Amino acid sequence: MSKLLKYDGYNYLRQRLVLATLSGKPVRIEKIRSDDENPGLRDFEIKFLNLLEKITNGSVIEISFTGTSILYRPGAIEGGRIEHDCGTDRSISYFLEPMIALAPFSKKPFVLILQGITTDHIDPSVDIIRTVLLPQLKRFGVDSNLELKITKRGAPPLGGGEIVFSCAPIRQLKPVQFIDEGRIKRVRGIAYCTRVSPQTANRLVESARSLLNRYIPDIYIYTDVYKGAESGKSPGFALSLVAESNTDVLISAEKAAEPGQTPEDVGKMASKLLLNEIRKGGCADTTSQWLNLLLMVLAPEDVGKIRIGELSAFTIQYLRDIKTFFGVSFKIQPDTSNDTILMTCMGVGYVNQNKKTT
Structure with a gap:
């Protein structure tokens, strides 16, 4: 039996359950909002546990009567x-x-x-x-x-x-060394709107371009207007942008409309967020840091290396959890020439035992 890992609090719940599933280690998470007026797991967290149960075979999930603690014994990913x-x-x-x-x-x-x-x-x-x-x-x-x-x-x-x-x-995965961030060559995006005037998508594009065109000429933002049954049940609009470099680095940012915001506000905010992400540099943006680091750990027993802009608080905790579940530490090396960080680790050589070799 593997040793039971223990954690407190509802933060980082998903990543711990995922790491437990991949490493096969059971985990107990306690004190989930225990001091809250409404203690225990939220609806969406229970739905996430249900989904984990559906995609695995033989997992055991025990939730305490108050919902403030869970025990998860992972099964095989089915x-x-x-x-x-x-x-x-x-x-x-x-x-x-x-x-x-x-x-x-x-x-x-x-x-x-x-x-x-x-x-x-x-x-x-x-x-x-x-x-x-x-x-x-x-x-x-x-x-x-x-x-x-x-x-x-x-x-x-x-x-x-x-x-x-x-x-x-x-x-099995392939080992990756990805440290050349290159230069941004183009920006692509999707402006979508549902149950609002189709003109909204064009206004999103215009406002984003007004800012981004000063930075780069090659911008194409696709407008995605949904009508009828495909447009869901509520009005809304959002803009997601991706900057691509000549070494295939993808840097993303996005903004969804909140009550009272015009398409112009959303377009400008998304553009500023994108420029801010580009400024940080690196070969993985804030959204995809965790995935790259996790896959590097699971890769074959070889050295994996990636350059990132700055570590988000979420990623820092993720690195701690990876160390607990897989025993892998990263070498973190600041590169002062462009204020980025080089992350290096040795893969654990994770093999999918479910898949037969062909």
Whole structure:
């Protein structure tokens, strides 16, 4: 039996459950909002646990009577075709992000159909996952049948969106050394709107271009206007932007409309956030740091290296958790020539035992 790992608090719940699933180590998480007026797990966290149960085989999840502690004994990642309603407390991405890390190591090809909100202002949108996180997986050798389709858009509060994520399992990742950040050569983006005037998408594009054109001429922002049944249940609009360098670095930023914001506000804010991400430098943006570092740890027993701009608080905690579950420490080396950080580690040589060698 592996030793039971213990944690307190609801923060970083998803990443700990994912690391437990990959490492096969049981974990107990206690004191979940124990001092809160409404203690215990939230609805969306229970839905996430339900999803974990659906995609694994033989997992044991015990939730205490008050909901303030959970015990998770991970089973094997099974995969297959799974439908799941994510509710409307958090967006689909809250559920999808961890699945991207688990899907390559499943037994059967993953076909995951998730329903709910496609873009909100808490989690990365499904667009960013499709345009930024999936290409990172390809770099590590996960490329067969990897795709994300947005079949319906759903804005908060009522959602009504739907996505289909598919990924074929692999036996082992490829080691990666990615330290050349190159120069930004173009910006691509998606301005989407549902249940508002189609003109809204054009206004998003105009305001973003007014700022970004001073920086780079090659900008193309695709407008995605949803009508009728595909537009979900609530009005909404958002802009996601991706800057691409000549060495295939992808840097992303986005902004979803909050109450009282005009398309012009959203367009400008998204552009400023993008320029800020570009300024940080590195080969992985804030959104995709965790995925790159996790895949480097799971890669073959070889040295993996990546350059990042600055470590977010989330990533710092992620590195601590990786050390606890996998015993891997990163060498963190600041590069003073351009204020970036080189992260180096030795992979653990993780092999997907479910997948037979062909």
